Amino acid sequence: MTATALAAHIADIENLPGKMREAVAGLSEAQLSTPYREGGWTVRQVVHHVPDSHMNAFVRFKLALTESTPAILPYNQTEWANLPDVAATPVQVSLSLLETLHARWLKLLQGMSAADFAREYIHPEHGKKFRLDVALAMYSWHSRHHVAQITSLRSRKGW
Numbered sequence: 001m002t003a004t005a006l007a008a009h010i011a012d013i014e015n016l017p018g019k020m021r022e023a024v025a026g027l028s029e030a031q032l033s034t035p036y037r038e039g040g041w042t043v044r045q046v047v048h049h050v051p052d053s054h055m056n057a058f059v060r061f062k063l064a065l066t067e068s069t070p071a072i073l074p075y076n077q078t079e080w081a082n083l084p085d086v087a088a089t090p091v092q093v094s095l096s097l098l099e100t101l102h103a104r105w106l107k108l109l110q111g112m113s114a115a116d117f118a119r120e121y122i123h124p125e126h127g128k129k130f131r132l133d134v135a136l137a138m139y140s141w142h143s144r145h146h147v148a149q150i151t152s153l154r155s156r157k158g159w
Contacts, residue, residue: 001133004051006117009140010109016143017099020050023150024091031159032091036149043153045081046146047091051098052080057139058105064121064132065112071122109136 023088024032041049056075063070080086116141117133130138153159 001137002119006133006136009136010106010107012143013102013109013136013142014106016050016147017095017102018142019147020047020098020150021095023154024095027112027154027159034153034157036153040149043079043150044091046149048078048086048089048094049081050065050143050146051094051101053077053142054098054101054105054139057135058101058108060121060135061105061132064119065108065116069120069122069129071124074123074125078094 024043027043033042034049035042036046052075056072060072063072112132116129117136120129120131121135122129
């Protein structure tokens, strides 16, 4: 991965908390309860999902940086999105968690060397190794993807 691409992915991680906060600014409880597409998660579920996913990513990075090609623990994101805390917790809590988590993750990413980004972890569900630079690219996309789900819904609904 080029240094330019790596920097762009790190910038996506840095910018996500503000972009997510902006994406949901001013939404009512009814709007937060609206699925972003037919059969999809609600805006609230998406907002809570992102820090859940990125907490796992942060741990995966730390494991890969401190162990020799560790096997990570997968989780069922659909089941997590349906747990009681998702419905009961205001989205502001997850927005704050996302800001704090990304502040830590950003410091980790900024301190990593090229050799660090070449380290790997094993994802048992996929049955393969993932380099940290590739994982970063996936979470960069993940960040942009979920913000776009919300902003696209807002655009379609005229919110």
